[in-house]
Amino acid sequence: MLVLGADGPGEEPAPYFFLSYAHTPKNHPKDKDPNVWVERFYRDLCAHVMQLTSLPAGVPAGFLDQQMQPGEGWQERLSQALASCRVFVPLYSPRYFRSEQCGREWFVFSTRAAHHQARSNGASGSGGIVPALWVPIPPTELPQPAERLQFNHAAFGDDYADEGFYGLIKLRYLRDQYERAVYRLAKRIVSVAEETCIAEGDPHQDYGGMPSAFGPPGPARAMEISILACSWSDLPAGRGRECYGPSPRDWNPYHPTTARPLADHAVDVVRNLDYRVRVGEFEAEAERLLAPGPPHSPGLLILDRWALDDPHRRELMRRLGAADRPWISVMVPWNREDPESGVREDELRTATEEALAARLEDGGGYRSPSGGVPTLEAFSKELPGAVKAAGKYYTAHAPTFPPEGPSERVPRVLPSGIGYGAGLPASTTGDAGQALGNADKEERL
Template identity: 75%
Template sequence: MSGNVGGTSRDRAAPYFFLSYAHTPKNHPKDRDPNHWVDRFYRDLCDHVLQLTSLPAGVPAGFMDTQMQPGEGWQERLSEALAYCRVFVPLYSPRYFLSEQCGREWFAFSQRAVNHQSRGNGGNGSSVSEIVPALWVPVPLRQLPQPAERLQFNHASFGDDYADEGFYGLIKLKYLREQYERAVYLLAKRIVRVAEETSLPEGDPHRDYLSVPSAFGPPGPAREMDVSVLACSSTALPQDRRSACYGTHPREWNPYQPDASRPLVEHAAELVRNLDYRVNVGEFEADAGRMLAPGPPRAPGLLLLDRWALATEHGRELVERLSSEDRPWISVMVPWNRSDPDSASRENTLRHIADEVLAPREVETAGHRSPGGGLLSLEAFNQELPRAVKAAERHYKAHARTFPPEGPSTPLPRVLPSGIGYGADVPELPDQRTDEVPSKSEKGEGSSYDRES
C-alpha cells in the first residue's frame, strides 16, 4: 500500500475491495430480501480474502453498503470507502449499468486511477487494472458502457459455467455448487494479486458524494466528445515564454508540471472516457474548420485553452471566432499554474486578454467557460471537467439536428370535440360550457367571428 503509512485512517479502516452492486427491489413488502444472495456472495468473498492475506484485526476485507449501521451517514461512509479501498469490484448485471449510484461509485474510483497515472505513478510497466469486474448476471457486450467495455476482462478464466451463468446462477443451482466455490476463490485471488501489484494513492474521503457524476451514459449508441487543445509548442513560443511545459506539438502541453507528468489533453480525454464517451482528441488549430463549421453540431466539445496561445494573433482570432459564432456546445477550460516561473509577470495581462476574447461567454447560455482566475491545479481541473462536459452535452442536445425514426409514419392523433382520436366519426359530446359561443348559423355573414376563424 502506498500513500500515508502508520496510524492513518486509511491504515485503520481501508477495505481491501469495494463491492459495487445494484440493489434489486422487492416485488412485495412481504417477500424475502432479493439481495440476500449478494450478501451471501460478499461474505464468502471476504472469508477467502482474509485467508489469503495477513490483514490485521479491525481492517475490513471488503466494503458493501448493506454493512452500514442504521443512522450512519451513508454518503460519508461511501466516500471514505471509495477513497481508501485498494480494488474496485463492480458486480455486473443488467440493472447495474442503469444505476446512477453504481455509476458514481465507478467514476469516483476510476478518477483516482487517472490521477495516479497523470502524476507519473502509472509508468511502472504494469497493465493490471485496479477494477476487477465480477458477473452476477452475464451482460451482453453491446450493453456495456465505454468504461466497462474498455476493461476487456476474460470472465471465462474463472470457468465456463461462471461465464455462462454468473455468480447468481452458480449460487442458485445446486449442481453448480463446486463451480461457485471455485469462482469465488479465484476472484478473491485476483483481488489480492491486484491489490499487491498496484499502489493507488488515497482519494478525498470528504468529497461530496452526490456531486460525483455517473460513469454510465444513457442506453443506446455511444456518445462522442471532441477534446481539443489550443496551446503553444516548443518551436513557436512568445518571446518571454520558456518551453518547460511544452513539446513539439500543442497536444504535448503540460501546464501542471512538475505535479503532472503527462500532457493535459491525455488526462482530460481519459476522464471524459470514464464518463462514457468516445473521445476524439485533436488540436484546435487543425480542428477549427470542423468544430466551427456552420450548421448544427456534429458532437459536443471541450477546448483546453493555453492563455499564452492568445498572445499570438492567430490564437486570439480562433478563440474570438469561437466566442462570436454562438457555439455553446464547446466548453472552454482554462488551466493556469501560478507556480510556473513565467506566470507571475504576465498573469494580469494574459488574464485580461482571455477575459476579453471570452467575454461573450459571461452568460451561461453562451457556453461554459472556466472562472476568470483559471484552474489553478490539477485537482481544480478534475473538479471542473465533469461540469464542463455536462454543459457541452446539454447545449449539444438543444442544438443538434434531429432525425425522425426509420419506418413508415403513422398519423398523429387529432384533438376532437369529444377527446383524442384518429377518426372523425366520434360523436360530439354536448357542450357543457355556460358561456356558449354562437354557432355559425347564429352569426351573421361578415361578422367578427367569421373573420377570426
C-alpha cells in the same frame, strides 16, 4: 484520513476492496431479502482475501453497503471507502449499468485512479478495477468504461462465464465451481492491489454531486476534445519548456505535480463518463469546428492562455467567441504555482476575457471562471460540468431526422377532450361538460 490498521479517534480502517452491486428489490414485502446471496458471496470473498494477505486484526477485507448502520451518514461512508480501498469490484448484472448509484461509485473510484496515473505516469491497465459477473451481460450492453477493461471472465471457469456467481451459488451441482471462482477472484483482487497501489483520494468529496459513469442505453456518445496550446517550436518570450513538448497535445500545465499531458488525463475522465473520445489540435481543425451549420458532436476546448500571445490564435478565439457554438465548452487551466504565470497573468487573462466575452451571456456556452483552473483536482471536478453543458447545447442544436413519408395529423387538446376535429367553442365547454356528466349519471342508474 483512512489508513490500514487505523485506530485513532475519528479514523476508520480502510477496506482492501470495495464491492459495488445493484440492489434487487423485493417482489412482495413478505419476501426474503433477495440481496442475501450477495452478502453470502461477499463473506466468502472476504475470507479468501484474509487468507491471501497479511491484513492485521480489525482491518476489513472489504466494504459492502449492507454493513452500514441505520442513521449512519451513508454518503460520507461511501466516499471514505471509495477514497481508501485498494481495489474496486463491480458486480455486473442487468441492473448494475442502469443504476445511477453504481455509476457514481464507478466514476469516483476511476477518477481517483486517473489522478494516480497522472501523478505517476503509470500504464493505464485495469486502474484497480476487477469486475465480477453476478449475472452474465452481453458485451454489446456494456458501457464504454466497462467495455474498455476487456476482462477475460472465462479465466475463472467456463461455468462461471456462463452462469455468473448468482447461478453458481444457487445451483447445487455447481458448488465446486462456485468455490473455485470465488477463490480465483480473491487472488485476482490481491494481485491487482499489489501491482497498482493507487494513492488515496479525497474522503470528504461531495459524493452526492458526482456524476454517473454510465450513459443512457444505446450507442456510446461522442465527445471531441481540442487543445489550443503552445509547443516547443513556438513558445512566447519568457516561457520555459518544462510544461510543453513537440506538439500542443503534450502540454502539461500542472507540471511538476503531474507527469502526463493534460489531454491524456482529460480523455481518461471523459471516457469514464461513457463517451467515445476524439482528440485533436484546435488550430489545425479550426475551420471545420467553426464552419457554419449544425454540430456533428459536442466538444471541449482546453485553452493555454500563453498560446494567445500569437495573433492568429487570438483571432481564432475571437471567432469562437463570436460564433454561435455553445456546444463547444471552454476550459482554461492556469497553474498559479508556476513561477512564470504571474509575470503576464493580467495581460493574458484580459486577452482571454476579450476573446470569450460572449460566453458570459446566457446560452453562450460553458467557460471556466476568469481566474482559470488552478490544480489538476480542480480541473477534474470542473470537467464533468463542462462535458454536461456541451452535451446539453449539442442536443438543443443538433439536426433532427424525422421519418420519411407523409406526416400524420397531430391530435389537439380541445375544450371537449382530445381529438382531430375543430371541437366545441370555448363558450359551450360548460354545457358539454354538464351533458357528459348527466350521461354518466344515467349510465350508473
